[in-house]
Amino acid sequence: xxxxxxxxxxxxxxxxxDSLPLSYKYSAGVSGQRFAEGLKQGxxxxxxxxxxxxxxxxxxxxxxxxxxxxxxYVEIPPxxxxxxxxxxxxxxxxxxxxxxxxxxxxxxxKRPSAGRLKIGLRVSAVFRPTEQRKGDLTDIEFFEIxxxx
Amino acid sequence: MRRxxxxxxxMTLFRHRxxxxxxxxxxxxxxxxLDQAGLDIKxxxxxxxxxAPDAFDGVHMKGxxxxxxxxxxxxxxxxxxxxxGTGVFVPIAAWWQVASGVADIVLVVGEEKMSPLLxxxxxxxxxxxxxxxxxxxxxxxxxxxxxxxxxxxHVYNVKEEDIALVAVKNKRNALDHPAAQxxxxxxxxxxxxxxxxxxxxxxxxVSPTSDGAxxxxxxxxxxxxxxxxxxxxxxxVGWNVDxxxxxxxxxxxxxxxxxxxxxxxxxxxISDPKxxxxxxxxxxxxxxxxxHHMEGLQLAxxxxxxxxxREGVTQRDGDLPINPSGGLLGVGNPIAAxxxxxxxxxxxxxxxxxxxxxxxxxxxxxxxxxxGDLMQVGTVVIMER
Numbered sequence: 001x002x003x004x005x006x007x008x009x010x011x012x013x014x015x016x017x018d019s020l021p022l023s024y025k026y027s028a029g030v031s032g033q034r035f036a037e038g039l040k041q042g043x044x045x046x047x048x049x050x051x052x053x054x055x056x057x058x059x060x061x062x063x064x065x066x067x068x069x070x071x072x073y074v075e076i077p078p079x080x081x082x083x084x085x086x087x088x089x090x091x092x093x094x095x096x097x098x099x100x101x102x103x104x105x106x107x108x109x110k111r112p113s114a115g116r117l118k119i120g121l122r123v124s125a126v127f128r129p130t131e132q133r134k135g136d137l138t139d140i141e142f143f144e145i146x147x148x149x
Numbered sequence: 150m151r152r153x154x155x156x157x158x159x160m161t162l163f164r165h166r167x168x169x170x171x172x173x174x175x176x177x178x179x180x181x182x183l184d185q186a187g188l189d190i191k192x193x194x195x196x197x198x199x200x201a202p203d204a205f206d207g208v209h210m211k212g213x214x215x216x217x218x219x220x221x222x223x224x225x226x227x228x229x230x231x232x233x234g235t236g237v238f239v240p241i242a243a244w245w246q247v248a249s250g251v252a253d254i255v256l257v258v259g260e261e262k263m264s265p266l267l268x269x270x271x272x273x274x275x276x277x278x279x280x281x282x283x284x285x286x287x288x289x290x291x292x293x294x295x296x297x298x299x300x301x302x303h304v305y306n307v308k309e310e311d312i313a314l315v316a317v318k319n320k321r322n323a324l325d326h327p328a329a330q331x332x333x334x335x336x337x338x339x340x341x342x343x344x345x346x347x348x349x350x351x352x353x354x355v356s357p358t359s360d361g362a363x364x365x366x367x368x369x370x371x372x373x374x375x376x377x378x379x380x381x382x383x384x385x386v387g388w389n390v391d392x393x394x395x396x397x398x399x400x401x402x403x404x405x406x407x408x409x410x411x412x413x414x415x416x417x418x419i420s421d422p423k424x425x426x427x428x429x430x431x432x433x434x435x436x437x438x439x440x441h442h443m444e445g446l447q448l449a450x451x452x453x454x455x456x457x458x459r460e461g462v463t464q465r466d467g468d469l470p471i472n473p474s475g476g477l478l479g480v481g482n483p484i485a486a487x488x489x490x491x492x493x494x495x496x497x498x499x500x501x502x503x504x505x506x507x508x509x510x511x512x513x514x515x516x517x518x519x520x521g522d523l524m525q526v527g528t529v530v531i532m533e534r
Binding site for chain 2: 016020022023024025026028029030031032061062066067068069
């Protein structure tokens with residue numbers, strides 16, 4: 001039997017259509033909750049490992065290097081640099097790195113009125129007014145380019 | 150084959166919803182197990198993680214997602230999965246590595262975060278059914294268990310009251326477990342009068358959905374003798390999977406479990422399990438399943454488990470304590486972590502470290518068992534002091 005003879009026409013196969021609508025409610029986590037509380041207070045919190053001294057953003061309950069609790073939360077100054085960015089639909093999103101910190105934040109960067117976004121530009125976080133903060137990442141409205149950067 | 154020891158165990162609380170993320174729970178249980186073993190992550194050669202369907206956590210690729218919480222970064226790392234049987238399968242997959250000489254120290258982690266799924270974790274089970282044959286019926290997992298429980302009651306003429314005794318025992322045992330989610334002092338009457346979910350399955354016949362993690366550390370004989378005076382040896386492992394077409398099966402007897410148990414018994418040189426196993430942690434997501442599984446494990450003759458339960462044989466102070474931890478019914482059921490909780494309990498019991506849960510008689514040999522997928526998997530581990 002040649003191959004074509006062995007193939008059956010499956011174009012007429014009956015289909016069953018099904019949908020599985022799922023929605024989720026995720027835990028913030030021990031460190032995630034501290035991070036969220038910090039944002040609400042207008043602070044960016046990282047975690048520092050007491051063993052190796054490395055600082056992580058977002059904060060982590062444990063140091064992934066030493067595998068011990070990294071329970072020291074430290075405030076990270078809200079000034080960083082654009083590590084990379086993407087632009088689409090009139091919006092720019094960047095990975096922002098902070099000096100001496102492992103990790104970073106992905107967030108909206110407000111485009112400068114003059115000039116273009118560049119890797120390496122210095123940016124600072126602009127928090128929403130206290131009464132508008134919800135304890136999530138949108139408590140930072142955007143990052144803006146720092147003058148003379 | 151090399152001898153393999155358990156040298157440390159740890160677990161988190163079991164709760165409906167934990168603040169900790171899955172990674173964080175995996176870390177906490179792992180850290181506790183390493184601390185008990187007196188080891189650090191750099192000592193660990195390899196990591197094996199078990200977790201049930203991704204649909205619960207809501208993160209696909211869950212094994213990789215949980216990697217760093219389980220201490221597996223840049224190590225030989227595997228996620229294994231055999232449904233509800235996963236919890237007792239993870240240490241088996243880790244045992245392969247130590248027994249074969251691939252690794253000397255393996256961290257074994259079971260994690261489950263069921264709470265994210267809305268409106269209820271049970272909804273994930275919709276997706277396990279055959280989409281053409283079963284899903285159009287709109288049945289939930291509880292319907293299958295109702296079919297099985299009813300069949301078991303019918304064949305052996307078992308009364309609801311006898312089955313309820315299991316829930317009463319396990320929830321009471323769990324009062325002594327510091328991590329327990331549903332410990333309670335209830336009566337048979339409470340079980341019988343609890344809300345019928347899918348008769349004969351009632352609310353108190355069923356274990357909860359949970360978040361939690363549990364971990365153990367396995368070591369080769371050389372390492373175990375160096376780091377502890379009190380190793381617990383894994384002397385038998387067995388696993389077996391039947392067809393997913395559960396409708397073709399005898400619902401009153403789990404044949405796949407008998408095969409898995411016999412594999413483990415052969416390895417451990419056990420010929421009369423009822424006499425030679427001192428106590429067991431058998432999988433009890435439903436109260437009747439403890440009875441069902443005791444029979445599949447041949448710790449009771451077919452249809453005899455309800456009688457042994459009625460006579461108090463399976464109590465902590467009985468001749469054959471079953472689920473001294475409080476089981477899934479009392480401690481909780483974060484699927485893969487629940488099976489690992491049973492492994493940890495056997496370890497702690499054999500070392501005499503179970504505190505108020507310690508069974509009365511002296512114990513030298515214990516068994517942990519889990520069951521899952523579409524009622525088709527049996528996993529068995531035998532441990533000895």
